[in-house]
Amino acid sequence: MWVQVRMMDGSKSARIDDLSKLTKIEDFRKRIEDEIGVEPSLQRLFYRGKQLEDGYKLFDYDVGLNDIIQLMVRSTQAESPKASGENKKLVNGERSKASPKKSEQTASSPPSKEDSLRAESRYYKVGDLVDARDVNYGGWFEAKIVKITTKDAEQQAETEKREGLETDNFLYHVQYDGYDDDEMATFSLHCIRPRARTLIPFDKVKEGDTVMVNYNTDNPGELGFWYDCKVTSKKDTRTIKELHGTIFLGTNQAPLENCKIKFCNEIFAVESHPTTAVDRRDNLPASPHKRTSKPDCEHCQDNPSRKCRRCACSKCGGKDEPGKQIMCDECNNAFHLWCLVPPLDDIPKEDEWFCPDCKNDETEVVKAGERLKESKKKARMASARSEGSSRDWGKGMACVGRTKECTLVPPNHMGAIPGVEVGTQWKFRVQVSEAGVHRPHVAGIHGRDGEGAFSIVLSGGYEDDVDEGDEFTYTGSGGRDLSGNKRTAEQSCDQVLTRMNKALALNCAAQFDDKNGAEAKDWRAGKPVRVVRNCKGRKHSKYCPEEGNRYDGIYKVVKYWPENGKSGFVVWRYLLRRDDSSPAPWTAAGKRRTEELGLTMQYPEGYLEAQGEKKGDSECENEDVKKKGKGKRSRGGSGESPISTKKPKVVSYKVDAKVKSSIDKDKANAKQWEECLELTSEGQRAFLQKVEELFSCICCQEIVHNPVTTPCNHNMCKSCLQRSFKAEVYTCPMCRSDLGKEYEIEVNDTLSGVLKSLFPGYEKGR
Helix, strand or coil: CCEEEEECCCCCEEEECCCCCCCEHHHHHHHHHHHHCCCHHHEEEEECCEECCCCCEHHHHCCCCCCEEEEEECCCCCCCHHHHHHHHHHHHHHHHHHHHHHHHHHHHCCCHHHHHHHCCCCCCCCCCEEEEECCCCCCEEEEEEEEEEECCHHHHHHHHHCCCCCCCCEEEEEEECCCCCCCCEEECHHHEEECCCCECCHHHCCCCCEEEEEECCCCCCCCCEEEEEEEEEEEECCCCEEEEEEEEECCCCEEEEEEEECCCCCCEECCCCCCCCHHHHHCCCCCCCCCCCCCCCCCCCCCCCCCCCCCCECCCCCCCCHHHEEECCCCCCEEEHHHCCCCCCCCCCCCCCCCCCCCCCHHHCCCCCCCCCCCHHHHCCHHHHCCCCCCCHHHCHHHCCCCCCCCCCCCCCCCCCCCCCCCCEECCHHHHHHHCCCCCCCCCEEEECCCEEEEEEECCCCCCCCECCCEEEEECCCCECCCCCCCCCCECCCCCCCHHHHHHHCCCCCCCCCCCCEECCCHHHCCCEEEEEEHHHHHCCCCCCCCCEEEEEEEEEEEEEEEECCCCCEEEEEEEEECCCCCCCCCHHHHHHHHHHCCCEECCCCHHHHHHHHHHHHHHHHHHHHHHCCCCCCCCCCCCCCCCCCCCCCCCCCCCHHHHHHHHHCHHHHHHHHHHHHHHHHCHHHHHHHHHHHCECCCCCCECCCEEECCCCCEEEHHHHHHHHHCCCCECCCCCCECCCCCCCCCCHHHHHHHHHHCCCCCCCC
């Protein structure tokens, strides 16, 4: 087992080899010191949000094969009390100098606030009702002037740079109506104007007029905010009254053309700044009734008498006593103090508060430096009950766990795995599991006693098993005492036709018989079983590979029966026969096909590098031996076969004519298919990997099922896009371009057919 150690700043990284799941953190720190040169006392190790502490093992933190552990180096320069005291004095000295300076400025210049409050604008005074343009929404909102201050030199210079904007030397601090608890907003003169008060009848509106109307930029059919609009056309019939015009957004007056104004009951004239005469300003008429605007809550339409769990208490829906309601900082739901479980007596003083559903259980949080929580799952493991044993079981590849999982097909998929060719080889069993061919790391049969067997592995087996390549006998599992975390043992009792033995028997096309067994009349009608041969079976069979594991294709169960084995106990035998269109890997045709497809031994990531370093170290040792010895014969490593890094020649992959025709019809994805077809020269495996990469759903990260191709030429699953629309997100999940609420979700049948041809069976379980 090996892992990667990388410093937080990325300056150094190293691969630590020859580790075990049972390696202690203290020993692991020493290995890091040898590789990176950081003392163990200065190391802070982090993995998946946890700090690795002494007294534990890598197994306790679930560290996997080739995982990255981050290293932070503790600072060695600790501040002495004297230095910190001097720094404190220095800080205090700076503060003591700054304070008089501040008071000096305050004393030399009159209070700016007082002057600002007494200073009068030519246009407005404190208390005037105005409309203020909100920077975020770009519309006009009802507000009241609370304070007027003078601009400083920098603000005045910035305003002068912006040409074409009416301004003066004042800043107007306003409070929006209905938002008394919010902070005041500050605007220049061009962002405020007198409160709209003049209603214009619809029949008086003319083309070319600039008026203030209500418009919703997101959903034009619903109420929105108030904007300036230049009328371009008008539709006035007995049933329809509409305006068409250009909406101006924001302080820059960005035009939004061809807008249809549906809410024409309230149309206001655009007010200009009042004259400079003080008496004219004081005689401004009062504002009319409050304008109709978009409600804050679309569910209850801001009806104060209606209970609403969206804008009020999420438990009872009551809108009474808002001062006794508290809002969760995670889900933004409001709660009455007495509606909580348990109820609260007063508003908490903490800056952040979380409701019971959002609050993390502090007892489950492992802080830096704390001991890990007890794991019930690990306490039940056989490894936890065998502490007296000194055997290091953590070095086996079956113990490192999967680094990835096959999600192309469901775990109960019967038949070939899409993209995995007959003759594919893996160095370790865990890689076979990652590919989805045979999922268990150790067990020889993968199946369910209610469905059947999905795959089996021919490994050490029994001495009386017969393997003839296209046909072999297989012995069931069980009948052995594997207590104490054992991998194998002598037969000690009879096997029974249950669990995995029953699952394999169900693949036979015959009536199930748990006493005498059964034989299929039409063996080809049975359920398919994927067969993997392991190099450990080489001692019994010449058809097993010399190294690693090899996928040999689909087999069918011909018959199964009980018999007494060499141990004297009853075992269940199965006769399996090959039923695969691809030639067997041990035949001449199979070997030729393996070469054409470029199928070579697959190694775990980082394995070849680790072996290369080991080989380099052993060569150095051999050189030392050669210098000491006198013989001509090499004394080290002569029997080892070096790992070949030479890239094999790969025969180009030819796409099936029907599939190629369908690809040509998929015009919406022509660019993606062109990129995929460029890799056909590198073989089928490279081509399929590129297809899987380009046609993966951004939502579920799987190959798109019932693919929907959006106008922006992105593909995602129909169910994923429907789920997005259900959450009222009407944009492309990939690029966020607007699809619209009325977008019709249609499946790209052409693309769906191509993917089903390239990855047969991938749609099962989706």
